[in-house]
Amino acid sequence: MPTSHxxxxxxxxxxxxxxxxxxxxxxxxxxRYEAVRAVLERTExxxxxxxxxxxxxxxxxxxxPTFSIGIGELMSGPMDDVPGLTAAPLPTDTGAARxxxxxxxxxxxxxVLCQEIDVDHSVIVPLHFLNHKGVPVVxxxxxxxxxxxxxxxxxxxxxxxxxxxxxxxxxDRRVAVVASGSFxxxxxxxxxxxxxxxxxxRPDWAGRIAELLTRGDIESLLAESTPGMLRDAGTVAGEVLxxxxxxxxxxxxxxxxxxxxxxxxxxxFAFGTWEER
Amino acid sequence: MSVYAINKFCHxxxxxxxxxxxxxxxxxxxxxxxxxxxxxxxxxxxxxxGFLHRHGAHPxxxxxxxxxxxxxxxxxxxxxxxxxxxxxxxxxxxxx
Numbered sequence: 001m002p003t004s005h006x007x008x009x010x011x012x013x014x015x016x017x018x019x020x021x022x023x024x025x026x027x028x029x030x031x032r033y034e035a036v037r038a039v040l041e042r043t044e045x046x047x048x049x050x051x052x053x054x055x056x057x058x059x060x061x062x063x064x065p066t067f068s069i070g071i072g073e074l075m076s077g078p079m080d081d082v083p084g085l086t087a088a089p090l091p092t093d094t095g096a097a098r099x100x101x102x103x104x105x106x107x108x109x110x111x112v113l114c115q116e117i118d119v120d121h122s123v124i125v126p127l128h129f130l131n132h133k134g135v136p137v138v139x140x141x142x143x144x145x146x147x148x149x150x151x152x153x154x155x156x157x158x159x160x161x162x163x164x165x166x167x168x169x170x171x172d173r174r175v176a177v178v179a180s181g182s183f184x185x186x187x188x189x190x191x192x193x194x195x196x197x198x199x200x201x202r203p204d205w206a207g208r209i210a211e212l213l214t215r216g217d218i219e220s221l222l223a224e225s226t227p228g229m230l231r232d233a234g235t236v237a238g239e240v241l242x243x244x245x246x247x248x249x250x251x252x253x254x255x256x257x258x259x260x261x262x263x264x265x266x267x268x269f270a271f272g273t274w275e276e277r
Numbered sequence: 278m279s280v281y282a283i284n285k286f287c288h289x290x291x292x293x294x295x296x297x298x299x300x301x302x303x304x305x306x307x308x309x310x311x312x313x314x315x316x317x318x319x320x321x322x323x324x325x326x327g328f329l330h331r332h333g334a335h336p337x338x339x340x341x342x343x344x345x346x347x348x349x350x351x352x353x354x355x356x357x358x359x360x361x362x363x364x365x366x367x368x369x370x371x372x373x
Binding site: 057062079081135188189193195197 | 281284286287291294330335336337338339340343346352353355356357359360361362363
């Protein structure tokens with residue numbers, strides 16, 4: 001029985017304006033993040049692995065990694081516009097990050113290794129709401145925005161390898177895996193709503209993902225998350241790959257982790273937790 | 278079409294405050310170092326994001342033009358022009 005293990009998985013959206021809305025009194029958004037934070041704090045992780053998607057901020061088209069992991073002490077953010085938040089260093093655990101990276105690369109997942117990295121709102125918005133205790137963070141970025149995206153199957157397998165890598169960590173670690181992102185959203189593309197630069201083109205797909213996650217039907221989720229489906233669901237719909245990776249990590253212990261999804265019909269996203277029964 | 282150069286110009290708007298300030302102050306000068314055709318420079322100056330999108334510029338980079346008020350763009354104008362690009366002949370999805 002491995003001593004280090006995943007104590008919970010969670011998933012949340014990273015809408016940049018949410019911190020400002022909550023600061024101005026949006027109790028609904030606040031309570032939905034707080035429900036996730038309660039699970040995180042109850043399970044007492046000593047390491048957070050955040051699965052996120054850099055929005056062409058830290059990485060550009062000149063050298064765009066499909067998968068990357070931060071392994072150094074130098075990590076800060078947000079490096080992009082998050083109203084009300086300014087860039088600050090993140091708590092890191094370079095020993096754990098390097099051990100996870102070494103395991104993943106040995107297991108044939110060839111992540112780009114980043115000794116210094118700035119992170120954008122996809123990392124900072126979840127941490128702003130969830131990491132009040134300043135738990136050390138490891139960031140894994142997945143390319144969710146520039147074709148060709150990695151396949152859902154590949155991301156799920158990466159997550160499974162990550163779960164095994166966690167079990168190989170020395171020191172009886174308690175690890176939480178945090179997925180960041182939405183399921184259906186068009187940002188900046190031709191299907192945006194009139195008057196604004198975004199929309200939710202396939203709320204039915206967002207609902208379908210929430211349904212499959214609730215049922216634990218990951219096989220169907222992988223089969224249905226095709227490149228065509230993700231294109232149709234919006235310019236940033238690839239963010240579901242973060243959730244699929246997180247599920248892969250939490251999945252081997254899936255019998256012990258119970259899902260709870262907070263999704264409302266018509267929304268682009270969900271708030272989800274996978275907690276030990 | 279110098280799609281890469283358009284994307285790079287947009288990317289630097291958020292990464293490099295001096296570049297952004299220069300673009301807001303004197304756009305033709307700021308565009309100078311980029312390998313762009315006259316039509317492309319004009320499209321950026323006019324805020325013609327439909328043209329830029331149809332030719333392959335990435336939406337997550339194009340939005341930075343309105344976020345930094347380049348070419349007279351507002352969010353409403355951006356929306357109006359990018360929506361029109363969906364039905365224009367010759368358009369193609371980004372990244373495909």
